[in-house]
Amino acid sequence: MGDRSPEDIKALFGRFFDADEAEAAGEDMRAGEQIFRTHGAPAPDGELVDFIKVQLAARLARRRRLALAYRGFAAAAAVIVVAVIALLGRGPAPPDSPNVTYASIMPTAVWESDDVTADDFELIYFDSEIQRIEAEIRALESGEVNVAPAGSVEEIELELIQIKAEFWKG
């Protein structure tokens, strides 16, 4: 602070005041400095200074953690962007690949039917017919019922095969 020496202050005041005023201003300045030297301001409490240091260290640590977190987010975002670009770069998959064949385990008529209610009724009907015929066969074989005329078992079995075939035909 070059202009803090009395000579500089005198010169500085001399630029704005006449000689007497500049002299008086210089004198007031020196007196003011003396007053402030005599009546020093209180110093901050030692505990306050320590507290401020701790506060600053905590704030710096938090900033460092935040910076690391931002860097982590940025890296994750970059990975996601690269992955999205790579996926988009492949373009859409061909609709039908010649190397892949599809097979169905259900009859096409059933699979493609939109009439669910009707299909359900038919299923219930066929299922009950099969159960009825199986029960008759079991009864005939166990001899619980009157013996049917010759060939009736074969007829029933044929009927069962027919029903099953019809079912799978849809």
Added chain:
Amino acid sequence: MAESAKVARIIDGCKSGDPESFAQMVDMYAGRCYGYFYRLTGDRDISDELLSELFIKLVEKIGSYKGGVFESWLFRIASNLFHDHLRSRQRRRKLLDARRFELERVSDEPRRSDAKEETLDKLQVQLNRLDPDTRELIMLRFHSELSFKEIARIRSEPIGTTLSKLHRGLKKLREFMER
């Protein structure tokens, strides 16, 4: 010169987020800044608060320090903080004025601020008689140890105005102190 090199090294450390450099900064400037705040407010609690805020601001803003006289930069922040404090105090005062009726009732009780004033030293009492602007100018001069040119720059006024105000203020303070 060695001192300015030391300060430059500490500032570099602060800019890189080194807690030890900030601790050194606190050791270097806490006394002067505290004196500045105390002489402006006459209140240790407020000065404690303002000093803490100042160093927190320092952590936030050190990246924006682009060279020049560091004290000038630091005391500009200190001055802004003090003005923020004054504004918030004025807001509080307006609130209190709105509730004058209640205050008048309270005024019958012994005033806490009077009791506080008894503990102030002579200089503080006389400083409180100066207008706030002159008081701040004198405090900037004696606590920041900045040149008049730098003080004028902080206050955004011509150096002649700064000198004139300071001269009038010091003359008045000298008279008050000699009574």
